[in-house]
Amino acid sequence: MIGRRDFLGLSAANLAAAMGANPLALATAQQTPLPTVLKPDEWTALEALCGILLPPVNGVSTRDAGVANFIDKFLLHEGADQLPIYRRGLHLGNAYALTIGTPSWSALGEGEQVRWVEQLEDGALSGMAGPEQQVLFQSLWFNTLLGFLAAPSHGGNVNHAGWRAISFPGHLHMQGGITDDEVAGKPAE
Amino acid sequence: MTTGTEWDVCVIGSGAGGGVMAERLSAAGMKVVVLERGRHYSPDAFLHQDELGNVIRQDFFLPDYRETQRETSADKALPGKYSLMAQTVGGGTVHWGSWSWRFRPDEFRVASTDGVVAGSSLVDWPIGYDELKPYYDLAEQTLGMSGLAGSNPFAAPGHNPYPNPAHVYRPASRLIEKGAQALDLHPFPIPMAINSRIYGGRGKCMNSGFCSSFGCPVQAKASSLAIHIPAALATGNCTLLANCQAVELVEGEGDRLRGVRYLDSEGREQLLRARQIVLSAGSIGTTQLLLQSTSSRFPRGLLNNNDQVGRNLMCHVFAMVNFEMEAPSLSALGPPGNVAVDDFHPSDSRRGFVRGGVIGEAIEATPIVSALKAGGYLRRDRRVWGRELSDYLSRYPHIGGLIMVGEDLPVADNRIDLDPDHRDSQGLPLPRITHQRHDNDIRLARYFEQRMGEIARAGGASKTWATDYTGVKTGSGHIMGTCRMGDDPETSVLNRWCRAHDISNLWVVDGSCFPTSGGYNPTLTIYANAYRVADHFVALNSKGELS
Numbered sequence: 001m002i003g004r005r006d007f008l009g010l011s012a013a014n015l016a017a018a019m020g021a022n023p024l025a026l027a028t029a030q031q032t033p034l035p036t037v038l039k040p041d042e043w044t045a046l047e048a049l050c051g052i053l054l055p056p057v058n059g060v061s062t063r064d065a066g067v068a069n070f071i072d073k074f075l076l077h078e079g080a081d082q083l084p085i086y087r088r089g090l091h092l093g094n095a096y097a098l099t100i101g102t103p104s105w106s107a108l109g110e111g112e113q114v115r116w117v118e119q120l121e122d123g124a125l126s127g128m129a130g131p132e133q134q135v136l137f138q139s140l141w142f143n144t145l146l147g148f149l150a151a152p153s154h155g156g157n158v159n160h161a162g163w164r165a166i167s168f169p170g171h172l173h174m175q176g177g178i179t180d181d182e183v184a185g186k187p188a189e
Numbered sequence: 190m191t192t193g194t195e196w197d198v199c200v201i202g203s204g205a206g207g208g209v210m211a212e213r214l215s216a217a218g219m220k221v222v223v224l225e226r227g228r229h230y231s232p233d234a235f236l237h238q239d240e241l242g243n244v245i246r247q248d249f250f251l252p253d254y255r256e257t258q259r260e261t262s263a264d265k266a267l268p269g270k271y272s273l274m275a276q277t278v279g280g281g282t283v284h285w286g287s288w289s290w291r292f293r294p295d296e297f298r299v300a301s302t303d304g305v306v307a308g309s310s311l312v313d314w315p316i317g318y319d320e321l322k323p324y325y326d327l328a329e330q331t332l333g334m335s336g337l338a339g340s341n342p343f344a345a346p347g348h349n350p351y352p353n354p355a356h357v358y359r360p361a362s363r364l365i366e367k368g369a370q371a372l373d374l375h376p377f378p379i380p381m382a383i384n385s386r387i388y389g390g391r392g393k394c395m396n397s398g399f400c401s402s403f404g405c406p407v408q409a410k411a412s413s414l415a416i417h418i419p420a421a422l423a424t425g426n427c428t429l430l431a432n433c434q435a436v437e438l439v440e441g442e443g444d445r446l447r448g449v450r451y452l453d454s455e456g457r458e459q460l461l462r463a464r465q466i467v468l469s470a471g472s473i474g475t476t477q478l479l480l481q482s483t484s485s486r487f488p489r490g491l492l493n494n495n496d497q498v499g500r501n502l503m504c505h506v507f508a509m510v511n512f513e514m515e516a517p518s519l520s521a522l523g524p525p526g527n528v529a530v531d532d533f534h535p536s537d538s539r540r541g542f543v544r545g546g547v548i549g550e551a552i553e554a555t556p557i558v559s560a561l562k563a564g565g566y567l568r569r570d571r572r573v574w575g576r577e578l579s580d581y582l583s584r585y586p587h588i589g590g591l592i593m594v595g596e597d598l599p600v601a602d603n604r605i606d607l608d609p610d611h612r613d614s615q616g617l618p619l620p621r622i623t624h625q626r627h628d629n630d631i632r633l634a635r636y637f638e639q640r641m642g643e644i645a646r647a648g649g650a651s652k653t654w655a656t657d658y659t660g661v662k663t664g665s666g667h668i669m670g671t672c673r674m675g676d677d678p679e680t681s682v683l684n685r686w687c688r689a690h691d692i693s694n695l696w697v698v699d700g701s702c703f704p705t706s707g708g709y710n711p712t713l714t715i716y717a718n719a720y721r722v723a724d725h726f727v728a729l730n731s732k733g734e735l736s
């Protein structure tokens with residue numbers, strides 16, 4: 001299993017390499033907030049999954065921040081090689097819901113959803129190889145945070161929703177910077 | 190294709206070492222050409238950077254750079270972007286954090302101070318602090334350093350005043366200051382190469398947070414891009430060839446190089462002739478180029494008949510402690526970090542390790558990096574999601590941090606070589622990083638984690654937590670060693686003037702010449718050493734001793 005420590009390493013290296021530069025991704029993310037690779041049922045399941053991984057922060061949800069859109073654009077470009085894993089995982093979730101008489105993964109109760117994600121993290125769901133489940137979990141976790149907190153040009157953090165949720169002021173260089181007094185915590189005159 | 194001109198000097202790489210060499214040699218009247226593999230940005234381009242592009246994906250400064258990495262020679266090396274070193278005009282000085290320190294005198298004499306440490310390849314430098322001191326003075330003035338000279342009782346002696354006052358403390362800095370004082374330590378402002386007021390024709394810092402890992406849109410942050418390369422070009426004696434990657438150093442008659450083979454911005458091969466060649470491509474780039482340049486005289490790569498090129502790779506060891514405070518920390522604002530504590534720097538083997546490091550207010554305040562450290566806050570590796578993750582993110586405005594930059598020990602087997610299995614888009618072998626930490630590094634990091642936690646708690650932090658950074662290798666950005674300078678040609682690559690032992694017209698002036706790493710960020714020392722070498726170079730040239 002990939003430990004968090006390894007994951008920190010991964011995020012700075014292998015993942016970064018896997019997600020190399022792609023100006024097309026930026027362009028598409030800016031053009032459309034609509035699904036480009038994910039089908040409607042996949043998109044809905046993904047939105048619900050992101051909401052379980054990261055419930056609202058100060059009232060701002062991953063849906064408010066457009067995290068699913070960020071991931072959709074990622075899967076179109078940098079993460080295209082991960083699309084099959086996402087697809088298998090999302091279908092697995094929807095199929096699981098059906099087996100217990102619920103129409104889709106997003107319609108499951110929160111407790112059920114949490115238990116399913118725990119099993120995904122542990123690689124313990126049936127119907128998909130364990131290590132593949134763990135790769136999917138790590139990627140989902142990572143991309144949920146990116147979609148919430150990366151600059152809006154990448155398709156998530158819509159209207160700076162994620163930044164507002166954590167009181168991050170954004171790219172201050174573009175806003176003309178701030179004074180020494182403000183850094184020091186003194187109110188601006 | 191061969192271009193007709195024979196240049197006096199070809200400088201390869203335009204970072205800390207290359208920038209100074211280009212400026213000083215062209216100012217002395219030599220005709221200099223600078224080959225730089227990266228793009229030449231104008232500062233306004235830096236307004237369009239963001240955390241995902243610069244810090245996580247690294248596609249802004251390293252669009253198509255790759256290397257491989259492994260722990261030991263028994264492991265398979267995996268491709269990726271590990272080193273974070275900007276490939277651009279100005280090199281790593283464009284996106285550095287700019288913390289700038291002089292090494293202490295004992296940091297040039299580690300073998301004499303600490304003796305033999307099993308498993309390490311400790312040596313003394315062939316030069317000492319006194320020789321470098323005037324060049325530290327010069328570098329500090331040129332870079333427009335901000336700080337308070339004399340405020341660190343553990344610093345190297347004889348400091349001149351900094352040209353600019355220290356930056357203001359934010360609430361997180363004040364908590365650290367208070368904690369350190371409560372423990373009878375000596376907090377002081379971090380010396381930074383960032384303008385705290387307009388200086389040297391460059392702007393004052395806008396206090397805008399996205400700083401380390403980012404280029405500076407107003408050039409308040411000193412860099413070779415903002416200072417040395419423009420000064421070199423202004424002499425009229427320097428030509429900058431950006432987007433041009435050197436691929437081979439070409440041997441000439443006797444013990445001399447004839448020139449450099451490079452790929453121009455269109456990917457066409459060119460040959461450039463120069464009387465003297467200064468290699469400043471950074472510890473990895475320099476090694477890569479030397480090893481790529483083979484001949485019957487140097488079958489294992491240029492200067493590598495003693496198998497020393499690429500060895501003794503160092504990258505510092507880091508420790509990281511975050512803390513939560515009641516008031517807003519304002520850690521997302523200002524330049525990177527503001528307050529330091531250096532009381533634990535002097536080597537003391539009674540602590541269970543040799544050498545030491547400096548503690549500074551942490552610079553990692555960007556949102557994604559902070560979010561990725563949630564596991565440290567929750568103190569677990571798994572189930573780092575759900576409501577507790579949201580709760581952690583909501584605390585972002587109250588989080589501050591401390592980071593320790595520690596001296597790592599040189600180890601002969603830690604090295605850069607060429608990966609036989611992986612090639613880049615030009616068909617050239619990728620540089621391969623083999624690096625395993627010496628136990629001393631780990632013990633040092635753990636000791637500092639404890640001290641940093643104590644400081645934060647004594648200052649009133651409600652919670653502290655550590656994130657293990659000992660696994661960070663060249664990703665530290667502090668990449669040193671690989672072409673040691675020394676007096677013995679059997680065990681070093683360069684002499685005390687950073688001139689190759691084996692090739693009379695080749696000089697290596699960047700972080701690769703460091704015999705040991707010092708317990709401070711390295712770049713002021715790279716700058717100061719480059720000024721020293723440039724003076725020597727100009728003196729030899731004016732005596733007609735550089736043919």
Ligand SMILES: Cc1cc2nc3c(=O)[nH]c(=O)nc-3n(C[C@H](O)[C@H](O)[C@H](O)COP(=O)(O)OP(=O)(O)OC[C@H]3O[C@@H](n4cnc5c(N)ncnc54)[C@H](O)[C@@H]3O)c2cc1C
Pocket residue numbers: 201202203204205206207224225226227272273274275276277278279280281282284285286287288289401402433434435436469470471472474475478665666667668698699700701710711712713715
């Ligand atoms: C995020 C970050 C923060 C940092 N913060 C600090 C700090 O606060 N304080 C500090 O002291 N240090 C800091 N550093 C380290 C600092 O950036 C380096 O120590 C310094 O830049 C090294 O200088 P150098 O001359 O060895 O090489 P570099 O600055 O790396 O320059 C080498 C240049 O050579 C070019 N090159 C490589 N190969 C070729 C080739 N084949 N042909 C042509 N050109 C080539 C590269 O593109 C590059 O421009 C930081 C580094 C990073 C990544």
Ligand code: SF4
Pocket residue numbers: 173383393394395396397398399400401403404405406407408409410523524525
């Ligand atoms: S914080 Fe200051 S030094 Fe850093 S990039 Fe912004 S203006 Fe430049």
